[in-house]
Amino acid sequence: MGTATLLLPPRARFGGQRLSQSTARWLGRAHQDNVEGDPVARAFDILPRGWPVAAVTRQRDAGDAAGSAWLRADPVHIRPDINGARLLAHGDALGLTVSDADALLPSLKPLFGDAGFPIDAPVPTRWYLRLPEGAELPVLAGPARALGADLFDYLPDGSQGRRWRALLSEAQVVLHNHPHNAARVAAGRTPVNSLWFWGAGRLPDHVRSNFNEMLGGDDAMQAFAEAAGATAAALPERWRTGEGHRLFDLRHVRDLALLDRDWLSPLLADLRSHELDAGTLEFGDGRRFRLERGQRWRLWRRPIQSFVEQSPAGDAPE
Template structure:
């Protein structure tokens, strides 16, 4: 969990709201989508997999390689694993050898993420990875008319992966093996999405897919608030902007220096009229709202994310 003195200072004076949706669902809602949106097709689009009409008309699911950890009487989704190409390609090839006759094809996107292409998306409610990470997977079981069939397919995937030589080599090196595939976000690519009014800065596959589907320009995230402000001034009049930063992009110290400390100063100087943060915390979202006047609430104590979660 993010350890950030600057964030704690912001949280201490902000208006806070807990959102039961995960961060991807909150982002998708900015484009007019509901919580059960086709994350697989949109992410595959942003990850460079929907290059022809046949691919755009297929069904897609996110198919994240994961490690399920055995607890006393259950399994927990312990880790999402991003594999190097030399491991990912042979594993996907073995899965495809087994499942292609059933109309299922596994693919890796430009980012290295895995996706499953289907002839028709299943009638299935499947929780997104972020919702289940670190939790008992029994609480996030498939539901819907096709749930039983897809539970069986996942069991087959688990058996194939368990026997794969690369997984055995990972365990021998003390690395977690890929012992399951987390399937989520089934559906077709939407024909068109409504574009939010803000300028959009992001580089992750889902954000890029949402932007493409909404024909919205999407720029890479600036490295610092100063660079962001300069970009806004160069590109036109001041306006609202939406920025997506992934957890693994900046370290906490870099995030403090590049964004959170300068944001505090900019609010105090009224260079920003308002700030809205959405922070993914344990499968939910902490929504944070700040105005310049909030920075003068000197009687409010800093609030860490740990304190918020335990409250």
């Protein structure tokens, strides 16, 4: 036996979709509270404190992160509009191959090399800048968080921000004029017309976690899981009974009926049958449901028919 935590998108992403009756009853009886911060980062104890994604994923990808600070400069696709430029695609959505990276990177290397930030790509979807000793590390959000948002809302302000904005603008010109992007468009593929700077930092002194297995496609979570000595694996298609403390990354799910059928209902069945000690649902908006076997006797608590319903901040009076 053990515990399971499901990372889920903000509740509003499910709209007014309805839960099954049995799941609605159980969640209505669960303990609820609110938590702050990135749900993946909360799964780890990191020293020094922070979320140095670039260094940890670099170590996983290339094994040479020690001794330097790193910044991710991931290839993305943005679309200009009247108010700026919106991030529309990144990572696997671009379908990048080694040939794509080999074609695009040589034109960017002089730009970033002259600025003191050598760029390379040990993985086609993960590009890195090695930062010089003493460089200020910009605090920038990851592309998954900013999808659909204006690119320039996520660049730092002040003199530091001016430098990164200038570099980004020059990189966009290089990519916009690159013949390989023209070939991608002609082939019906999305062009790489910008970069996304994020995840700055150095390798932490230690990474630990109470989870012994983490399942999902997020490369940062997988890299930190391996650094913590946990098992990192792909997300199964549906709930899987198992032992230990497990975390499932379901932040991509939008269909509540599918979530209920393949994940929530079987998880609750394992709670009833003593195959699971406890479960937790953590939503991207900070709402958390903590599920325990004895809660099924809270008969006075009303069901939660959908996640957009107003629900109590914690337990009702006993």
